[in-house]
Structure formats: C-alpha cells, structure tokens
Amino acid sequence: MKTHATKKILLLLFLLVPFLSSAAPRERLLMDFDWKFTFGHPNDVEKDFNVGTSYFTYLAKAGYGDGAASADFDDRTWRNLDLPHDWAAEMDFSGNASHSHGYKKVGPGYPDNNVGWYRKTFSIPESDKGKRVFLEFDGVFRDSKVWVNGFYCGNEPSGYTSFSYDVSEYLNYGGDNVVAVRVDASMEEGWFYEGAGIYRHVWMTKVNPLYVPQYGTFVTSEVNDDEAVVTTRVKVENKYLEDTPFIIENKILSAEGEVVASGTSDEFELGSMHIDEYEFEYNVENPRLWDLDDPHLYELVTTIRSNGEVADVYKTTFGIRTIKWDPDKGFFLNGRHVKIKGTNNHQNHAGVGTAIPDGLHEWRLKQLKEMGNNAYRTAHYPPTPALLEACDRMGMLVLNENRLMGTTDYIRNYLKRLIIRDRNHPSVVLWSIGNEEWMIENGPRGAMMAENMQAYVKKFDTTRPVNAAVSGAWGAGISSVVEVMGFNYLRHGSTDEHHKKFPWQASLGTEQGSTNTTRGIYVDNQEKQYLKAYDVPTPSGFMSIQQGWQHYADRDYLAGMVIWTGFDYRGESTPFRYPSVLSYFGMFDLCGFPKDNVWYLKSWWSDEDVLHILPHWNWDGREGEEIDVWVYSNYDEVELFANGKSFGRKKMEPYSHLEWKVPYKSGELKAVAYRDGKMRATEIVETTGEVAKVTMVSDKNIIKGNREDVAMVTVQVTDKKGRVVPTANRNITFEIEGPGKIIGVGNGDPTSHEKDRFIDTYKTVTFTNWKQTLATESGISQVLNPDFDVQGLKDALNNDGLEPGTEAQKTVFIGQFDLSEEDLSGDINWMFRSIGDNPSLYVNGQLIAENISEYEKVFHLKEDYLKAGINRVVVIATPYVKENPWSVVNTEPGKLQVVIPAEPWQRKTFNGLAQVIIQSTGGAGEIKLIGNSDGLKTGELVIEAVEAEGSPAVK
Numbered sequence: 001m002k003t004h005a006t007k008k009i010l011l012l013l014f015l016l017v018p019f020l021s022s023a024a025p026r027e028r029l030l031m032d033f034d035w036k037f038t039f040g041h042p043n044d045v046e047k048d049f050n051v052g053t054s055y056f057t058y059l060a061k062a063g064y065g066d067g068a069a070s071a072d073f074d075d076r077t078w079r080n081l082d083l084p085h086d087w088a089a090e091m092d093f094s095g096n097a098s099h100s101h102g103y104k105k106v107g108p109g110y111p112d113n114n115v116g117w118y119r120k121t122f123s124i125p126e127s128d129k130g131k132r133v134f135l136e137f138d139g140v141f142r143d144s145k146v147w148v149n150g151f152y153c154g155n156e157p158s159g160y161t162s163f164s165y166d167v168s169e170y171l172n173y174g175g176d177n178v179v180a181v182r183v184d185a186s187m188e189e190g191w192f193y194e195g196a197g198i199y200r201h202v203w204m205t206k207v208n209p210l211y212v213p214q215y216g217t218f219v220t221s222e223v224n225d226d227e228a229v230v231t232t233r234v235k236v237e238n239k240y241l242e243d244t245p246f247i248i249e250n251k252i253l254s255a256e257g258e259v260v261a262s263g264t265s266d267e268f269e270l271g272s273m274h275i276d277e278y279e280f281e282y283n284v285e286n287p288r289l290w291d292l293d294d295p296h297l298y299e300l301v302t303t304i305r306s307n308g309e310v311a312d313v314y315k316t317t318f319g320i321r322t323i324k325w326d327p328d329k330g331f332f333l334n335g336r337h338v339k340i341k342g343t344n345n346h347q348n349h350a351g352v353g354t355a356i357p358d359g360l361h362e363w364r365l366k367q368l369k370e371m372g373n374n375a376y377r378t379a380h381y382p383p384t385p386a387l388l389e390a391c392d393r394m395g396m397l398v399l400n401e402n403r404l405m406g407t408t409d410y411i412r413n414y415l416k417r418l419i420i421r422d423r424n425h426p427s428v429v430l431w432s433i434g435n436e437e438w439m440i441e442n443g444p445r446g447a448m449m450a451e452n453m454q455a456y457v458k459k460f461d462t463t464r465p466v467n468a469a470v471s472g473a474w475g476a477g478i479s480s481v482v483e484v485m486g487f488n489y490l491r492h493g494s495t496d497e498h499h500k501k502f503p504w505q506a507s508l509g510t511e512q513g514s515t516n517t518t519r520g521i522y523v524d525n526q527e528k529q530y531l532k533a534y535d536v537p538t539p540s541g542f543m544s545i546q547q548g549w550q551h552y553a554d555r556d557y558l559a560g561m562v563i564w565t566g567f568d569y570r571g572e573s574t575p576f577r578y579p580s581v582l583s584y585f586g587m588f589d590l591c592g593f594p595k596d597n598v599w600y601l602k603s604w605w606s607d608e609d610v611l612h613i614l615p616h617w618n619w620d621g622r623e624g625e626e627i628d629v630w631v632y633s634n635y636d637e638v639e640l641f642a643n644g645k646s647f648g649r650k651k652m653e654p655y656s657h658l659e660w661k662v663p664y665k666s667g668e669l670k671a672v673a674y675r676d677g678k679m680r681a682t683e684i685v686e687t688t689g690e691v692a693k694v695t696m697v698s699d700k701n702i703i704k705g706n707r708e709d710v711a712m713v714t715v716q717v718t719d720k721k722g723r724v725v726p727t728a729n730r731n732i733t734f735e736i737e738g739p740g741k742i743i744g745v746g747n748g749d750p751t752s753h754e755k756d757r758f759i760d761t762y763k764t765v766t767f768t769n770w771k772q773t774l775a776t777e778s779g780i781s782q783v784l785n786p787d788f789d790v791q792g793l794k795d796a797l798n799n800d801g802l803e804p805g806t807e808a809q810k811t812v813f814i815g816q817f818d819l820s821e822e823d824l825s826g827d828i829n830w831m832f833r834s835i836g837d838n839p840s841l842y843v844n845g846q847l848i849a850e851n852i853s854e855y856e857k858v859f860h861l862k863e864d865y866l867k868a869g870i871n872r873v874v875v876i877a878t879p880y881v882k883e884n885p886w887s888v889v890n891t892e893p894g895k896l897q898v899v900i901p902a903e904p905w906q907r908k909t910f911n912g913l914a915q916v917i918i919q920s921t922g923g924a925g926e927i928k929l930i931g932n933s934d935g936l937k938t939g940e941l942v943i944e945a946v947e948a949e950g951s952p953a954v955k
C-alpha cells in the first residue's frame with residue numbers, strides 16, 4: 001500500500017476522544033413508505049396552508065415553519081401513499097395543457113395542480129442521539145423545500161439533481177418527527193414529460209460524527225497485463241466538536257466476497273468540522289474486468305477506526321475496466337473494440353409516469369439489452385441512482401448527461417454534483433455537458449463555454465472524456481472543442497467532413513432516428529394520429545433507422561449510434577399535437593412493447609438469429625390489395641410464401657431488410673431463412689380468428705413480498721387458439737387479490753386519454769362559521785336542534801384560545817360544513833382533534849361521541865344523518881386555557897376527510913395488448929389478477945409473493 005496523504009500527528013489525549021456508539025456504525029434506510037400527500041398552491045397563500053405567513057416566518061427564526069411546514073400541522077385528512085410518486089401521471093389531459101408534458105394538466109395554466117405537499121411522521125430512537133442523521137433525496141421534480149420539525153432545511157430547484165440535508169440537530173430523539181416537503185412543478189426544465197413530485201427514492205442515513213460523507217470515495221484503476229492498480233480516494237469528515245484521530249482500513253472484495261487487496265493507513269487526525277481526502281493504491285492481481293457480458297463488480301469496504309472503535313464502514317461498488325475513445329477507431333472496452341449501439345431515454349413509463357420502481361428500471365434495461373442495445377444515454381439530465389446501479393449490474397454503457405450548459409459557479413455546480421455522485425459507476429463511460437444548445441452551439445461563446453466546462457470536469461474525473469451533443473452547423477463552436485463530438489442527426493451535415501477537419505476528435509451519433517411509428521399500425525392514419533411501423537424516413541427529413549445505422553456501422557471513426565429513442569415517452573408527440581399525448585420515436589412503445597424496428601436492430605445489433613415478418617395478416621376488407629411485406633433477419637437469404645405460394649427468395653444485404661408486395665388473402669405468411677445455402681428457420685404470421693379471451697402473462701411468476709418488487713403483466717386479447725388478435729382494442733377491467741396492488745396501466749396508444757392510475761379522490765372539508773354559547777343544562781336540547789337559530793351568537797374558535805387565568809366554562813360551539821352529492825357517495829371521516837376537556841360531538845343533531853378522552857380520534861360519519869349542502873356540527877366542551885400568553889392551544893376541532901373511491905382499474909388493449917404493473921404490498925401469498933372484458937373469457941393470473949426482506953426502511 002502506498003499512502004500519499006500526509007501523516008498527521010496525534011494531538012489528543014485519550015480522555016478527549018469522543019464516545020463512539022457501539023451500534024451499527026452506519027445505517028441506510030429507505031424512506032419511501034407511508035407518506036401523506038395533498039395539493040397546495042403556487043400563489044394562493046390560503047390554499048398553500050398559509051405557509052410563511054406568520055409574524056416570524058421560517059426564514060426569520062429557526063424552527064418557525066408554519067402551516068403545513070410545522071410539526072403539529074394536522075395532515076390526517078391527506079392521502080396516504082408510498083414513493084416514488086408522480087402526481088402528473090394521475091392528472092387528466094387537456095388540449096390547453098403543455099405539449100411537452102403530454103397535455104397532462106400540470107404546469108402553466110394549472111396552478112391548482114402544481115404544488116404538492118408531502119409529509120411523513122417517523123420516529124427516531126433515543127439511542128441515535130449523538131449520530132449524524134441525513135435525509136437524502138435521489139430527485140424531486142421540482143423546486144423542493146424541506147422542513148424537519150418546522151426547521152427549514154433548504155431548497156433544491158433542480159428536478160434531477162440528488163440532494164441531502166444533515167438534520168441531526170432538528171430531530172426529537174426518542175420521539176416523533178415530521179418531515180414536510182413542498183414541491184412546485186409550475187415550471188418546466190425540459191421539453192419532454194417530467195412528471196411532478198417525489199418521483200425517486202428518499203433515504204435516511206445515520207452515521208457517527210466521524211464518517212465518510214455521501215459520495216465520499218472515488219475509485220479508479222489502471223490495468224496492466226495481469227494486474228490492476230486501484231487508486232482509492234477516501235474523504236473523511238469530522239463533525240465532532242473536537243479534533244479526532246483515526247485510521248482508515250480498506251478492503252477490496254470480489255463479487256464472491258473474497259478479499260483481493262487490503263491495507264491499513266497510518267493514524268491521521270481531523271479538526272472539528274473538517275473534511276479531508278486520503279489516497280491509497282492497491283494492486284489487484286488477475287482482475288476480473290467489468291464487461292458487458294460479465295459485469296463483475298468489486299466492493300471497496302472502508303472502515304474508519306478511532307481509538308480502536310469502528311466509527312464508520314462505508315461500501316463503494318466499483319468495476320475494474322479500461323475505456324478508450326479513439327478518433328479513428330471508435331470505442332474500446334478492456335482493449336476490445338465495441339461499437340456503441342445505444343438508445344436515448346427519458347425516465348418515463350406507462351402507468352407510473354416518472355415514478356419508476358427499481359424493478360421496472362431493470363425490466364426496461366432488459367428489453368433494451370435483448371435488442372442488442374449496449375449503451376444508454378440519460379437524455380437530458382442526471383439519471384436516478386437506481387438506473388445506474390442496474391446498468392452496473394446488468395452490463396450497459398452509460399452516456400451520462402448534465403441538464404443545462406452554463407459556466408457560472410451556480411450552474412456548473414450541478415455538473416460537479418453529477419460527476420461526484422456518479423464517477424464510481426463502471427457503466428458510465430462518457431460525461432455529456434449538454435445537448436443541442438442552439439443559442440450557443442455554433443459560435444465562439446459555445447466553444448468558450450464548452451472548453452470551460454470540459455476543463456472543470458477534469459477537476460473531478462480525468463478517466464472519462466467529455467462530450468456534447470450538437471445539432472447545428474458542425475465544424476464550429478462547441479463541436480470544434482469537445483473531446484468526443486456528439487452528432488445529433490445526419491441531416492445536419494457530413495460526419496466525414498467534420499472528422500477530416502478535427503482528426504484529433506473521437507465521435508459518435510448521440511442522436512439518430514426521431515422516426516415516427518405506432519406499434520401494430522401498418523397504414524398511416526392522419527385523422528387518428530397513428531403512423532405506420534415500417535422503418536421509413538419522416539416527411540420532415542429524418543432518416544430511417546436503417547439509413548442511420550448503415551452510415552454509423554460503415555465508418556470506423558464513428559464510435560456508434562444512439563437512437564432517439566429506446567422507448568416512447570409522454571410529450572413531444574411530433575408530428576402531431578393534441579389529442580396525441582405520447583412521442584412516436586421509440587423502438588418500443590411507452591409500455592415497452594416492441595415495435596417492428598426492434599427486430600431490425602436485433603438483426604444487426606445482437607448475436608441472436610432473427611427472422612421477423614411484418615405486418616400482421618388480419619386485413620379483412622383489403623382482399624386482393626397489395627400489401628408491403630417486410631422481413632427483418634440476419635440470415636443470408638429469405639424466401640417468402642403466402643398461403644403456400646412463393647413470392648421469391650431474396651438475398652439479405654448487411655444492415656438491410658427485405659421487401660415483397662403480396663396481394664392480401666387471409667391465411668398465412670411464411671418466411672423461410674437460409675444460411676450457407678441451408679434452410680435454418682421459418683417464421684409464420686397467421687390471420688387470427690375472432691377475439692375470444694383475455695390472456696395475461698407476467699414477466700415473473702414469483703416476486704419478492706417486500707413492498708418494492710414488481711411484476712410486469714402483458715394483457716392480451718387472443719382468439720380461441722390463443723393467438724393475439726393484432727387489431728383487438730377491448731376494454732379490460734382488473735381485480736386484484738392478495739399481497740399485491742396495481743400501480744399503473746397502459747397500452748402504448750399515443751392518443752389514449754384513458755387513466756393511467758385509478759386513485760381514490762381525497763378531499764378535506766373544513767368546518768366554518770363557528771358560533772358559541774354557554775352550555776346550560778336546559779338549553780342543550782334546544783341548541784342541538786339542527787334548526788336552532790345561531791344568528792346573534794358570538795363568533796368562536798377563530799382565536800388562539802383563552803388567555804391565562806380565564807375561568808373556562810362548558811361551551812356549545814356550533815359550526816357547519818358543506819357536502820356535495822358526490823361527497824356523500826364517499827367515505828366521510830371526522831379527523832377530530834380536541835379543543836377542550838371532555839368534548840361531545842353532534843352532527844345534524846345526531847350524537848357522534850360523548851365525553852371523549854383522547855386528544856385525537858377518527859369518527860366515521862354515516863350517510864343516514866348527512867345531507868348534500870350545509871350540515872350542522874356541534875361540539876360541547878370546556879375550552880382549553882393557555883398556560884402562558886405565548887402558548888398555543890388547539891381551537892380547531894379537526895376536519896372531515898372525504899374519500900371517493902376510484903373506478904375499478906381498467907384499460908383498453910391497443911392492437912391486442914395492454915400492460916398492468918403490479919407491486920408487492922408486503923408479505924407472502926398468492927397475488928391473483930383477474931381481467932374481465934364483455935363477451936370474452938375472463939383471464940386469470942397468479943403470481944406468488946414470497947417472504948423476502950426489503951430494503952431496511954424508516955418506520
């Protein structure tokens with residue numbers, strides 16, 4: 001081991017050494033479960049719970065979070081939910097809403113839907129006293145403010161950058177705590193659907209005050225023959241109030257848990273509130289390199305010891321691998337040439353919007369990998385950590401992209417945070433500083449900014465080059481200075497000329513495609529806004545996928561091509577506007593169902609044998625008409641037959657496809673494939689029978705019963721023989737039983753305005769017009785009469801409570817609440833909070849409860865005595881008296897929660913298919929999904945949830 005850090009001298013006496021807790025030195029807890037949620041408002045203060053309106057605001061005095069930001073705010077009427085959550089996915093569509101956000105009613109013009117409040121109550125044990133406790137947010141869209149127990153923690157404008165707060169001093173140890181998060185999605189950051197809310201994980205990390213800070217390690221390696229030199233940089237932070245000595249022990253473990261290198265440092269010392277970095281080198285013999293087919297991960301286990309006690313154990317997952325971007329030969333991984341076969345993607349899926357569970361990230365990557373896709377560009381923002389972890393595990397290269405180009409410290413800081421967070425991921429092979437910055441990309445300002453940012457990247461990572469994606473005139477501006485040129489669309493110029501002009505520069509196609517197709521559609525229908533799935537150039541001049549790949553595959557200097565896009569996403573429904581709400585660019589639709597292009601790519605990107613025929617063969621009414629039949633394949637030759645008649649055997653040119661014209665007659669199309677002159681494979685497409693049944697297939701028959709795992713269910717409408725009917729658009733309603741829930745449904749139809757989520761509606765109804773009168777035995781029956789005239793009674797309950805010294809008397813408080821007809825169909829609960837001693841409650845003269853002893857209690861109200869319109873409420877109690885002039889007593893007897901149940905989950909199939917995403921609700925058992933459709937045989941699917949530990953979670 002070689003230590004580069006200067007040895008520090010031990011100054012402290014043993015007696016001064018702070019006490020280290022003997023419990024686990026570090027805990028990382030998932031904080032996704034059991035949040036409360038409701039809408040606030042961007043500028044209507046009252047609708048935003050009067051937050052920040054107190055005489056002393058939360059910016060004036062520490063701990064003065066008021067309204068929904070305060071610890072004792074009553075959030076019991078709010079909706080319960082688990083994260084990740086994207087409320088935009090739950091909104092209706094409107095032609096007036098933003099095209100970019102897929103016409104969901106959020107953003108400009110929809111202030112009532114733009115601010116979301118999240119609150120979570122959690123307990124912190126007494127034994128955590130003395131620890132540092134962090135709340136870590138992987139990403140919140142957007143402009144979030146966070147309070148803990150009424151203490152303002154900070155504001156993060158970015159919707160994509162991870163952030164954390166050290167809240168140790170704000171917590172109640174041995175008691176309850178509340179975190180409140182205000183999220184304001186009024187403004188857009190991109191030009192594509194971005195969702196709204198806490199759409200990525202939240203974590204709580206607990207450490208001793210001497211610890212490795214978040215993202216505090218950086219592991220790099222150099223591979224020489226049979227050995228790797230691994231450099232580890234370890235940051236240590238001391239939040240003790242005293243200087244503290246420590247040693248650092250590092251162990252490098254293989255995936256099998258074998259220690260392959262280790263070392264112990266000399267003793268260092270760190271001043272109170274200081275942070276320092278320590279660098280070590282280790283040799284790893286015969287390293288198992290991280291590669292696409294063998295994504296081997298090592299783990300660096302860093303133990304910080306102080307006076308013989310373990311202060312911290314910090315684990316860093318990393319890979320040993322080499323990369324090279326060569327100007328003439330392209331990209332090399334571990335010395336082997338790898339052509340980049342990539343897709344651009346946004347974090348966005350059917351049903352759930354941006355709130356993608358980890359299992360769904362994995363599922364999406366699996367679809368891409370099976371297509372032969374080896375690279376993922378995180379267009380156009382820092383990805384969620386869960387995605388990068390999956391790319392590391394599954395073997396997927398990542399082109400990791402920054403959001404906004406800029407060179408002020410404030411803007412550049414986002415780039416820094418991206419790199420520091422993500423630089424240990426072996427999957428990340430390129431940093432992109434920006435995409436299509438039209439204002440600057442062609443000129444000297446763009447060049448200046450790119451040079452500045454490129455140099456800045458080197459401060460944090462010299463192991464990966466810097467890229468920018470450029471669509472304007474290549475040959476100037478940004479494109480003249482970036483280390484790796486990103487060509488966006490061949491229609492913009494000649495990559496050959498650019499390469500000639502900048503021979504020192506590596507390059508790839510960061511965007512190619514932008515073709516417009518609809519899954520299962522083979523005839524354009526402008527009126528319905530469906531576009532055929534044949535791979536053709538767009539009328540606006542974007543090349544077909546085939547034309548693009550032929551260009552990139554043919555040129556060694558081009559490292560590869562990244563398609564716009566892998567999956568369809570919400571928004572950017574080019575070439576259409578409303579009612580279309582999804583993009584048409586995907587190789588897969590929004591559900592991840594393949595469009596035919598997937599087989600073209602699979603033919604030339606993967607090692608698998610491919611033989612695929614398009615279109616389907618259900619063309620009732622088009623008998624005799626010539627239909628374009630295409631075959632995607634990587635065999636040498638293919639012969640096509642229709643109902644037994646040959647239409648000829650054709651030779652497949654590399655990176656191409658085959659076409660025939662076939663007059664339609666129901667029956668079958670058959671492709672017979674040859675390699676080396678021998679028949680190797682056949683593929684048949686048949687005209688199906690009538691729709692007969694609902695069939696459901698899950699990607700997994702067993703899931704973990706841990707509240708996190710998901711199953712992806714494909715719902716098919718099939719004929720009697722079980723063949724998917726490719727034209728079936730049938731509504732299916734779903735029921736689910738057992739320890740699972742549906743979290744989203746979809747079908748990939750770009751014009752569908754069906755609901756993605758079926759969510760109960762939560763309303764809060766407040767009591768108003770409080771009056772009061774003293775309770776005298778004789779008068780009580782009179783005041784309980786719902787028609788009792790309250791005119792002339794004193795106003796009540798709009799003050800801070802009775803002043804100290806007042807002698808409180810039993811009082812009748814008479815108020816009212818308003819219910820709509822719709823409210824009456826719901827579940828109505830009085831979330832009662834006491835305003836005095838021994839209260840009794842009445843609604844419309846009906847006794848609800850007498851002499852209640854609890855401070856808070858829930859009473860279910862019944863339809864028998866409720867009515868649409870004004871209802872009367874009476875509380876009889878001896879009101880609380882304030883102890884001191886400044887004390888606060890409750891004067892609001894709670895609120896009503898109205899829960900209107902959602903309709904049953906349902907979705908139409910689109911061209912035969914729909915999707916249901918199921919998530920474990922915890923525990924083992926059989927999850928049964930039932931799919932019903934009028935006139936069709938019911939579909940049933942059983943998924944077994946098995947007992948499994950989830951991520952350790954905050955209670």
Ligand code: GAL
Nearest residue numbers: 435436471488511514564572
């Ligand atoms: C590109 C842009 C992408 C997407 C695409 C649609 O110019 O970088 O984000 O908008 O066009 O064709």
